[in-house]
Structures are given as C-alpha cells and as structure tokens.
Amino acid sequence: xxxxxxxxxxxxxxxxxxxxxxxxxxxxxxxxxxxxxxxxxxxxxxxxxxxxxxxxxxxxxxxxxxxxxxxxxxxxxxxxxxxxxxxxxxxxxxxxxxxxxxxxxxxxxxxxxxxxxxxxxxxxxxxxxxxxxxxxxxxxxxxxxxxxxxxxxxxxxxxxxxxxxxxxxxxxxxxxxxxxxxxxxxxxxxxxxxxxxxxxxxxxxxxxxxxxxxxxxxxxxxxxxxxxxxxxxxxxxxxxxxxxxxxxxxxxxxxxxxxxxxxxxxxxxxxxxxxxxxxxxxxxxxxxxxxxxxxxxxxxxxxxxxxxxxxxxxxxxxxxxxxxxxxxxxxxxxxxxxxxxxxxxxxxxxxxxxxxxxxxxxxxxxxxxxxxxxxxxxxxxxxxxxxxxxxxxxxxxxxxxxxxxxxxxxxxxxxxxxxxxxxxxxxxxxxxxxxxxxxxxxxxxxxxxxxxxxxxxxxxxxxxxxxxxxxxxxxxxxxxxxxxxxxxxxxxxxxxxxxxxxx
Ligand code: ADP
Ligand code: GLC
Numbered sequence: 001x002x003x004x005x006x007x008x009x010x011x012x013x014x015x016x017x018x019x020x021x022x023x024x025x026x027x028x029x030x031x032x033x034x035x036x037x038x039x040x041x042x043x044x045x046x047x048x049x050x051x052x053x054x055x056x057x058x059x060x061x062x063x064x065x066x067x068x069x070x071x072x073x074x075x076x077x078x079x080x081x082x083x084x085x086x087x088x089x090x091x092x093x094x095x096x097x098x099x100x101x102x103x104x105x106x107x108x109x110x111x112x113x114x115x116x117x118x119x120x121x122x123x124x125x126x127x128x129x130x131x132x133x134x135x136x137x138x139x140x141x142x143x144x145x146x147x148x149x150x151x152x153x154x155x156x157x158x159x160x161x162x163x164x165x166x167x168x169x170x171x172x173x174x175x176x177x178x179x180x181x182x183x184x185x186x187x188x189x190x191x192x193x194x195x196x197x198x199x200x201x202x203x204x205x206x207x208x209x210x211x212x213x214x215x216x217x218x219x220x221x222x223x224x225x226x227x228x229x230x231x232x233x234x235x236x237x238x239x240x241x242x243x244x245x246x247x248x249x250x251x252x253x254x255x256x257x258x259x260x261x262x263x264x265x266x267x268x269x270x271x272x273x274x275x276x277x278x279x280x281x282x283x284x285x286x287x288x289x290x291x292x293x294x295x296x297x298x299x300x301x302x303x304x305x306x307x308x309x310x311x312x313x314x315x316x317x318x319x320x321x322x323x324x325x326x327x328x329x330x331x332x333x334x335x336x337x338x339x340x341x342x343x344x345x346x347x348x349x350x351x352x353x354x355x356x357x358x359x360x361x362x363x364x365x366x367x368x369x370x371x372x373x374x375x376x377x378x379x380x381x382x383x384x385x386x387x388x389x390x391x392x393x394x395x396x397x398x399x400x401x402x403x404x405x406x407x408x409x410x411x412x413x414x415x416x417x418x419x420x421x422x423x424x425x426x427x428x429x430x431x432x433x434x435x436x437x438x439x440x441x442x443x444x445x446x447x448x449x450x451x452x453x454x455x456x457x458x459x460x461x462x463x464x465x466x467x468x469x470x471x472x473x474x475x476x477x478x479x480x481x482x483x484x485x486x487x488x489x490x491x492x493x494x495x496x497x498x499x500x501x502x503x
Contacts, residue, residue: 009485011038011045012142012166014128016105016121016151018047018084019262021055023368024104025310026256026392027148027173030223033259034481035088037474041482046140048131050099050124051080051092059090066137070126071190072119073097077127079136091138093127118181121209122189125154132159132166142166144485147217150179150210157195157212160495167488169481170213172222174389175231175238176314179209199496204239214243215496218488220251221481223390224411228253236387250493252484255414256390257474263375263396265468270372275401277465283376283401290377293370294336294361302334303453306378306402308371308393311341311349316384316407316437321348323442328359330450336374338363375400379460380449386437388412394431398467403460404431405449415472419452419463430467 017023019032031047038045049055056062065081078094098120103109106117114120134141144167147155156168186196186207194200200215201207214220222228230236232245244251265283266276273285284300291298305327311317317339327333337349337360346364353362363370375381381397383406390411394404398415406412416431423429434445453460
C-alpha cells in the first residue's frame with residue numbers, strides 16, 4: 001500500500017530495542033512494527049539501534065556502512081547496516097566497549113542496571129545526531145528523527161543547538177523510567193554547561209535524560225490518548241507534569257498498533273491449533289495443549305486465566321499475588337503466569353505453584369513462543385496494571401479471543417470496552433474493566449466475569465469474537481504519526497533555553 005499523494009519523508013527512527021533483533025518489552029514491538037507500517041505508506045524510514053551482540057546476530061547479513069569518531073568513546077565506532085524485514089534499513093551503532101556484553105540492553109545477567117548506562121546511551125545519542133545531520137558519510141539527511149524513551153532523550157537536546165537540523169518527535173512509552181543520573185555523571189559526559197538548567201536537563205539537582213526529549217522535541221507523543229492526559233497529573237507525571245503541562249500544546253496521544261502479521265491466531269506458527277472468528281470453537285484445542293505443556297490437569301471446561309508480563313508493581317503483579325488465594329477457591333479456575341521481575345514475587349509465585357500444581361502453572365523467564373500459546377490457550381487475560389501507557393498484551397488478547405480483565409487506566413481504558421449489560425446488548429463489549437486497582441474493585445469484576453463464563457456458551461463466544469473483530473492494526477496510528485511529523489517539520493519548537501521562564 002504505497003501512497004504518493006504527499007511528499008515522501010525521510011525518517012530516522014531511534015530506539016534502544018526492536019523486535020525481532022532484541023526485546024525486553026513493548027517498545028521493541030513498536031520499534032519493530034511502526035517503521036514497517038510507515039515504509040508501507042511510502043516513507044523512507046530507517047531504524048537505528050545499539051549493536052548489542054544479540055541484535056547483531058539477528059540482523060546478519062550486515063555491512064560496515066561508515067565509521068565514526070565520537071566524543072566520550074575511545075576507539076572507532078562502526079555503523080553496521082542491515083535491513084528489517086528485508087526492507088527497512090537498520091543502522092547498528094557498534095561501540096564494543098559499551099554494547100558488546102552479555103545481559104539485556106539495560107542490565108547485566110542479574111538484572112542490575114549497567115553502571116555506565118548514561119555513557120552508553122549518550123554515545124548512542126551522539127551517533128544518532130551525527131547521522132541525522134548527515135555528517136556520518138551515509139549521504140542521507142532525514143527530515144525528522146523519531147526518538148523513543150529516555151535512552152534517546154539527549155538527541156533533541158543536542159540537535160536543538162544546531163542551526164539547520166531535522167525536526168524531532170519524542171515518544172514517551174513509560175514516564176516511570178526517566179534515565180536520571182547525578183551531577184558527576186553529567187560532567188563525565190562532557191555536555192554543554194548550559195544544558196544544566198531547569199528548562200533543560202537539570203532535574204532536582206540531578207539530570208534527567210527523558211527531560212531532554214520532553215523539553216527539546218518539536219512534538220512529544222505518548223502511546224495512548226488517556227495516558228497523554230494522565231501524565232499531566234501529579235499521580236502519573238512523576239515530577240514532570242509541570243513541564244508536560246507547559247508543553248501540552250505539542251503533546252499528542254497516539255495509540256500503539258500491533259502487527260497482525262505476527263499476532264494472528266489464524267496463522268501464528270507458535271500455536272498448535274489455528275482459528276478465527278468463524279471457527280472460535282477450535283480455540284479450546286489450544287487450551288488443552290497449554291494445560292498439557294505446563295502440567296495442569298487437562299480439562300476443556302476449566303476457566304483458564306493467563307498473565308504475561310514484567311513482575312513489577314506497575315503491572316499489578318502484587319495484586320495478582322493477593323487475589324491468588326481467592327481464585328483458587330473456584331474449583332474450575334486455573335491460572336498460567338509467564339514473567340520475570342521482582343525476586344520476591346518470583347519466589348512467591350514459584351511457592352504457590354508448588355503448593356497447587358493442579359491449579360497454577362508459573363514460568364519464570366522470557367519466552368516469546370510460550371507467550372503466543374498463552375494468548376491462544378487462555379480464556380481470560382488478567383492485566384491489573386496500576387498504570388499502563390498503552391499495553392500490548394490486552395490487544396493481543398483481544399485478537400486471540402482471550403477476554404481481557406483490565407484496570408481502567410491509560411491504554412487499557414482506551415482499548416477494552418466493559419461488558420456492562422448495555423454494552424453487551426448493543427454488542428460493543430470486549431472485556432471486563434475495573435475502576436480502581438484495589439481488591440474490592442478487582443473482585444467485583446472477576447466475580448462477574450466468572451459468572452458470565454457460567455452463562456450459556458453463546459454469550460462468552462459473542463464477547464470474545466467481538467474482541468477478535470476489533471482493528472488495532474497500525475493503519476490509523478501510522479497515519480496519525482505522519483500528520484504529527486509534518487506538523488513538527490512545519491513548526492519547529494522554540495529552544496527551551498530561550499523560554500522566558502518555566503512553571
Ligand atoms: P511493557 O512494555 O510495559 O512491558 P507491553 O504490554 O507494552 O508492556 O509489552 C510487553 C511485551 O513483552 C508484550 O509483547 C509481551 O508479550 C512481552 N512479554 C512480557 N513479558 C514476557 C515474557 N516473560 N515472555 C515473553 N514475552 C513477554
Ligand atoms: C511501555 C509501556 C507499555 C507500552 C509499551 C510500548 O513499555 O509500559 O504500556 O505498551 O511501552 O509503547
């Protein structure tokens with residue numbers, strides 16, 4: 001689908017992770033699929049990522065496109081070039097002293113943040129800046145750089161000091177992760193002294209890399225309309241709500257899309273039984289396979305709850321722990337959990353699984369194919385996130401006819417329609433939504449979901465199939481980004497160092 005009705009844009013898409021090269025969470029899903037959606041719309045989009053060993057392995061074949069000498073790094077930085085999906089060019093920034101190590105992009109194998117993360121991602125940002133100013137020898141000058149999360153937050157700040165620069169858009173995927181470091185680190189990075197300013201990077205006597213994106217980008221986006229409003233409040237603004245309110249004329253909420261090429265129960269290679277809206281009844285086969293795979297009693301009339309995610313407070317993992325004893329009281333309920341995170345939660349879940357092997361299966365770790373099978377095999381997907389900028393698992397669940405139970409927050413509020421009697425009658429309901437992340441509110445909703453599952457099967461099928469029919473593809477969101485890109489190019493934002501005051 002190529003549209004040439006408007007001029008083609010050159011877009012550099014910068015991210016610290018992208019599926020299928022390397023993934024720790026939803027940012028990778030977005031960075032692996034939005035550039036492709038933009039390319040499908042005829043845009044010249046290129047992706048830039050650090051050259052972590054796993055990303056290099058996955059991206060082969062690669063060539064060395066150019067080499068760079070950058071401040072703060074002893075040695076030559078290579079820019080390796082490959083392609084995403086055989087189509088979207090990828091640049092991998094190869095600075096072995098900073099990126100060639102085991103573990104994940106942000107932490108060592110024990111989950112401890114790398115001590116030099118500020119240095120690592122500052123170097124990444126400097127490489128992005130050189131490429132985006134066409135000073136890298138790639139003979140390509142983007143019209144716009146789309147930055148994502150704090151790891152790329154320095155890019156808009158560094159570009160703002162340049163006379164002729166590409167436009168910048170900065171997307172907040174999760175304001176809870178800000179990339180905050182101390183003054184000594186700021187000095188080590190040899191950044192311009194004027195960036196140590198409350199309008200710029202300084203943040204309560206430390207400095208914040210995400211603030212670079214929020215203060216300096218021409219446009220700021222976040223990943224759902226509701227979260228775009230929530231981050232303007234003290235409850236979810238994490239101290240940045242004042243700055244965000246100041247910039248709210250340039251803040252937009254754009255819902256993430258998902259890649260139905262990867263997440264489609266009619267063709268998913270990871271699941272044992274394919275199905276679609278017309279053959280919803282076949283979904284049960286995936287349930288029995290999943291029960292067998294995870295050692296649960298094989299019963300196709302069990303009500304199987306699934307959960308996948310980081311075991312952290314944001315995701316309400318502790319709430320799941322608290323409702324567990326109550327769930328176990330229902331004879332027909334089973335629960336499958338896949339995740340890793342807080343060691344205390346991991347321990348608790350393992351223990352509970354040991355005590356109730358006929359009711360609970362817990363897999364601690366990261367397992368992409370199993371995530372697909374849980375989506376296909378569960379009846380209900382439990383997502384009690386305290387806050388959720390967008391959330392992807394509820395979107396995958398909807399596609400897989402796995403009815404989501406979610407907290408009315410952020411992207412969950414924007415994507416799941418509660419099964420009230422009225423919504424059921426008019427056919428708009430797609431899941432169950434509770435208003436508060438507390439036990440009373442969750443239980444009211446779980447009780448009504450369990451009761452609803454007990455009604456004649458046709459009702460459940462109607463709800464699940466309605467979810468399967470929703471369209472959360474990138475179609476409209478990619479279009480929305482293109483409109484924001486054009487606005488950013490046409491109306492550059494003033495440099496915050498020239499703002500008269502702030503707050
Ligand atoms: P977040 O990015 O905040 O973790 P999202 O819902 O946006 O949350 O995205 C999480 C992504 O990571 C989804 O694609 C989900 O399937 C995947 N995921 C999370 N934990 C695991 C895990 N333990 N194993 C496999 N996939 C996981
Ligand atoms: C973050 C958010 C999640 C969102 C994802 C992709 O990790 O926590 O809600 O879906 O980014 O935008």
